[in-house]
Amino acid sequence: MELDRTDFKKNFQRVTTGLYGVDIEECSPSQLYTVLGTLIKAYAGEDWNKTKKYYEEEQVKQLYYFSMEYLPGRMLKSNLLNLDLLDTVRDILKDMHLDLDELIQAEVDPALGNGGLGRLASCFMDSLASLGIPGAGDGIRYKYGLFQQKFIEGHQVEVPENWLRNGNVWETRRENKAVIVRFGGQAYLYEDANGHLVPFYQNTQNILAVPYDTAVIGYQNEIINTLRLWSAEIPPHEEIHYHNLADQQSVNQLTEVLYPDDSNYEGRLLRLRQEYFLCSAGIQSIIRYYKKMDRTMQEIAEYVAIHINDTHPALCIPEFMRILLDEEQMSWGQVWEITKKTMSYTNHTIMQEAMEKWPVYMLEETIPRVYQIIEELNRRQIEKKIPLYGEEMAYRTAIIQEGHVNMAHLAIIGSHSVNGVAQLHTNLLKHEVLKEFNQLYPAKFNNKTNGITQRRWLQLANEELTALLDRKIGTEWKKNPAELKIFKSFAEDEETLNELAEVKLKNKKRFAAYVKEALDIEIDPTALFDVQIKRLHEYKRQLLNVLHIIHRYFDIKENPEKDIQPRVFIFGAKAAPSYLYAKYVIKLINSVAKLVNEDHAVGDKLKVIFVENYGVSLAELIIPAAEVSEQISLASKEASGTSNMKLMLNGALTVATLDGANVEIRDHVGDDNIFLFGLTAEEVYQYYQDGTYQSREIYETNPQVRKVLNALIDGTIPDVLEEGHVIFDSLVNDNDEYFILKDFDSYLRAQEKVDELYQDPHKWNQKSLLNIASSGPFSADFTIKRYADEIWHIDSVLPEEEQHMHHEPM
Structure with a gap:
C-alpha cells in the first residue's frame, strides 16, 4: 500500500483533534495508539469492502x-506489516518525534x-x-x-x-446483522396444513x-x-422480560x-x-x-x-x-x-x-x-x-x-x-x-x-533474525516459508554463525531488561536460557522440569567448585481456576525460584523466572531469547504443540519426548539437532496394558529421585508443605499418572548433553541455524493449504x- 507522507501527517493530526480535542503533544501513548489504529483501519477499509463485494458477486x-x-495478540504491528506499511509508518512517526514501538506497547x-x-x-x-x-x-x-x-x-x-x-x-x-438466539422454554411440534412438522416455542429466553x-x-x-x-445483549422491545437484575445478569x-x-x-x-x-x-x-x-x-x-x-x-x-x-x-x-x-x-x-x-x-x-x-x-x-x-x-x-x-x-x-x-x-x-x-x-x-505463522513469530517478534535471513537468503521466504531451507547452506559459514549468536544475545539482553524491570531480578544474558511456555497441565509436565531444577540446585550446593553451565529457567503458564493440582505446581515453581534466586552461594549459576500473566506479547519477547525449548509432555498426550514450532523457528534447540509434532520436528531437523528422552507412545500404552509401572519402587531404589522428592516434604523448599505433600503423594503413593519418575533419569541425561553442547558455541550455533532452516514445513500457510484442498x-x-x-x- 502506498502512503503520501504529508497526507498521513495531516490525517494523524486531524484524527487526534477529532478524537481528543487536543494536539498530538498532549496525548498519552495509549491515545496515540488509538489514533494510529483508527487511521490504519480507515486505510484498510477500502480493501475490506472490496474483498467482501468480490466474494458476494463471484459467489465464491x-x-x-x-x-x-x-x-x-496485538494487532497494530501485524496490520502494518501485512499492509506493507511497517517501515514507512515507523519513519513518518519518527519525523513527528513519535516512537512507533511505544505505541505498539500501548496496545492491550x-x-x-x-x-x-x-x-x-x-x-x-x-x-x-x-x-x-x-x-x-x-x-x-x-x-x-x-x-x-x-x-x-x-x-x-x-x-x-x-x-x-x-x-x-x-x-x-x-x-x-444481529440475530436472536433462543434458550429454555418448551418446543412443541405440530403438523401444518402441508403435513410439515413445525415447532412452536413457549416461554423462551430470547437473547x-x-x-x-x-x-x-x-x-x-x-x-x-x-x-x-x-456479544450478548437484551433484545430491544423485550426489556419488559428482563426487569430484574438476575435476568439481566444472565444475558x-x-x-x-x-x-x-x-x-x-x-x-x-x-x-x-x-x-x-x-x-x-x-x-x-x-x-x-x-x-x-x-x-x-x-x-x-x-x-x-x-x-x-x-x-x-x-x-x-x-x-x-x-x-x-x-x-x-x-x-x-x-x-x-x-x-x-x-x-x-x-x-x-x-x-x-x-x-x-x-x-x-x-x-x-x-x-x-x-x-x-x-x-x-x-x-x-x-x-x-x-x-x-x-x-x-x-x-x-x-x-x-x-x-x-x-x-x-x-x-x-x-x-x-x-x-x-x-x-x-x-x-x-x-x-x-x-x-x-x-x-x-x-x-x-x-x-x-x-502450523504457525512465520509473519508473527519471526517477522514481528524477531526483527533482527528477519533482517539476517533477508541478507543471507533474500526475501522470498516471507511468502514461501519452504525457502528457509536455503539457510542450511550457511551452516559452515563462521561469519553467519557469529551473526546468529549476536542476534540471540541481543534478544536475551532485551528479555533480561524486562525481567529486571518487571520482577527486579538480575539475570545474566550469557547464561543458557531454557524455556517452557504453555498451559499448566499435568501431562505437559512442568513438574518434571522443576524436579530437574531442584536436582541441579543440590548439585551446585554440594559441589561449589564444579564447573556447571549457568542456566536461566523461564516459565510462563496459567492454570485453570478450578485446577487445584496445577496451581500447586505453580506454587512449587515459585517457591523453588525464591529459594534459588535468593541463595548467594548459587549466584548466576542458576536462576528461575516465572513470568506473570503469560500471553502472546510475552511470548513474542521470550521466544526470540530462548535457547532451549522444553517439549516434555508424556509421549501420547500432547496432540501437537505449537510452541515447539515457534521456538524452533527462532533457533532454540528442543529437549523433547517423541510426542505430538515433536516427532515431525525430529524428522525434519534430524536426530543430531534435537535432544530426545523418555518413553515412547508405544511404551506408555504397553504400561497401560500390563499395569506393571510402580513409581514407589523408583522412589525407593533411585537415590537421585528420592533426594529430590524428599525436598518437597522435608522443609528444604520454603513454604510448600501442603503443596509438596500433595505432589509427593501423587508421584509416590498414587503411582505417578504421567510417568515423571520413570522419565527422570533419561531427562537428566538429555540435560547433561545440553550443557555439554553449549560449551561449544560453534556447534551450538550450527544446530540453532539448522533448526531455523528446517522450520519452514511448520508454516500455518501449508497447513491451511492442505485443509482448503483436501477438506473444504x-x-x-x-x-x-x-x-x-x-x-x-x-
Whole structure:
C-alpha cells in the first residue's frame, strides 16, 4: 500500500483533534495508539469492502471457522506489516518525534483465548487471508477473557482482565446483522396444513447476538477477511422480560468470561449456553448470507464449509439441521446429507476428560428443540448401525450414552472429515482413542499437522533474525516459508554463525531488561536460557522440569567448585481456576525460584523466572531469547504443540519426548539437532496394558529421585508443605499418572548433553541455524493449504502467479 507522507501527517493530526480535542503533544501513548489504529483501519477499509463485494458477486465458496477461543495478540504491528506499511509508518512517526514501538506497547492483548487452541485459530485466520482463501472466523467477544494472572506469595490469583476498558479500535459493531438466539422454554411440534412438522416455542429466553467484526488482513495481497465475534445483549422491545437484575445478569454473563469455572453446575450450564450462543448466532448469520445468493438450500455445501475447532462448537451440527428442517422445511434425509457435506471437525485432544459430555437433562432444559434433533439423530444412527455392526458397536459409538450427550461422537458422525493435528496424534485417534469410529468411517479420518505463522513469530517478534535471513537468503521466504531451507547452506559459514549468536544475545539482553524491570531480578544474558511456555497441565509436565531444577540446585550446593553451565529457567503458564493440582505446581515453581534466586552461594549459576500473566506479547519477547525449548509432555498426550514450532523457528534447540509434532520436528531437523528422552507412545500404552509401572519402587531404589522428592516434604523448599505433600503423594503413593519418575533419569541425561553442547558455541550455533532452516514445513500457510484442498475444497482468489509462491515444502 502506498502512503503520501504529508497526507498521513495531516490525517494523524486531524484524527487526534477529532478524537481528543487536543494536539498530538498532549496525548498519552495509549491515545496515540488509538489514533494510529483508527487511521490504519480507515486505510484498510477500502480493501475490506472490496474483498467482501468480490466474494458476494463471484459467489465464491467460503469457509466459516468456529472456535471458542482466539488469541490474536496485538494487532497494530501485524496490520502494518501485512499492509506493507511497517517501515514507512515507523519513519513518518519518527519525523513527528513519535516512537512507533511505544505505541505498539500501548496496545492491550485481546483476552479472547487461553492457549494453543486459540493461538492456532488466530494463525489460521492470518494464513487464510494471506493465501487469499475466502474465510471468516466465528467466536465470542469476551468482555474479560480468561483472567489476569497475579502471583501473591507464589500462589496464582485470578483477577478480571478488562481488556476492553479503553475500547477496541479494530472492531466494528454491526447491529444491523444481529440475530436472536433462543434458550429454555418448551418446543412443541405440530403438523401444518402441508403435513410439515413445525415447532412452536413457549416461554423462551430470547437473547440478541450482536456481531463485532475485525478485519483480518492478508500479507501484502489486498485480501481482507473477517473475524466475527458475538456479544450478548437484551433484545430491544423485550426489556419488559428482563426487569430484574438476575435476568439481566444472565444475558451479560453469556459473553463475559472465557471458560467459566465448570467445577459447579452453574458454571457448566453457562459454558453450555455460551457454546450454543456462538453456534446459533454464527449459523443463522451464514444461512442469511447464503440466501442472498439466490441459490437453493440443496446446494449450500457447494458454497459453504463450516469447520468445528475442537468439540466446543459441535452444536453447529444440530443447529444447522434445526434451521433447514424447521425454517426451510426440508426433509430429514436431505438435511442430514447436506449437513455432513458442510461440516468438518478437528479433534485436538487424546485426553478423555477433555472430550466434552453434557447431561441430557441440561440440554433438554437449555435448548429443547436442538436436543430433540440430537435425540432423533441418535435413534436413527443406532437403528442404522445395529444390522451392519451389531448392537455393541452401535451403542459404543452412539451420541447419547448413559444419560450424556457425547460431543466428540456428535462431531464425528455429523461431519465428512475428522482430522488430528500431528501424525502421531491422528494415528492414536484412529487406532486407540476413536478406533470404533475409524472402523465405521475410515475415509473420514485424516491428519493435518498444526502450523504457525512465520509473519508473527519471526517477522514481528524477531526483527533482527528477519533482517539476517533477508541478507543471507533474500526475501522470498516471507511468502514461501519452504525457502528457509536455503539457510542450511550457511551452516559452515563462521561469519553467519557469529551473526546468529549476536542476534540471540541481543534478544536475551532485551528479555533480561524486562525481567529486571518487571520482577527486579538480575539475570545474566550469557547464561543458557531454557524455556517452557504453555498451559499448566499435568501431562505437559512442568513438574518434571522443576524436579530437574531442584536436582541441579543440590548439585551446585554440594559441589561449589564444579564447573556447571549457568542456566536461566523461564516459565510462563496459567492454570485453570478450578485446577487445584496445577496451581500447586505453580506454587512449587515459585517457591523453588525464591529459594534459588535468593541463595548467594548459587549466584548466576542458576536462576528461575516465572513470568506473570503469560500471553502472546510475552511470548513474542521470550521466544526470540530462548535457547532451549522444553517439549516434555508424556509421549501420547500432547496432540501437537505449537510452541515447539515457534521456538524452533527462532533457533532454540528442543529437549523433547517423541510426542505430538515433536516427532515431525525430529524428522525434519534430524536426530543430531534435537535432544530426545523418555518413553515412547508405544511404551506408555504397553504400561497401560500390563499395569506393571510402580513409581514407589523408583522412589525407593533411585537415590537421585528420592533426594529430590524428599525436598518437597522435608522443609528444604520454603513454604510448600501442603503443596509438596500433595505432589509427593501423587508421584509416590498414587503411582505417578504421567510417568515423571520413570522419565527422570533419561531427562537428566538429555540435560547433561545440553550443557555439554553449549560449551561449544560453534556447534551450538550450527544446530540453532539448522533448526531455523528446517522450520519452514511448520508454516500455518501449508497447513491451511492442505485443509482448503483436501477438506473444504475452497480455492484461492489470488491470481495464479501469486499462488505458486506457497507451494508445499519438500
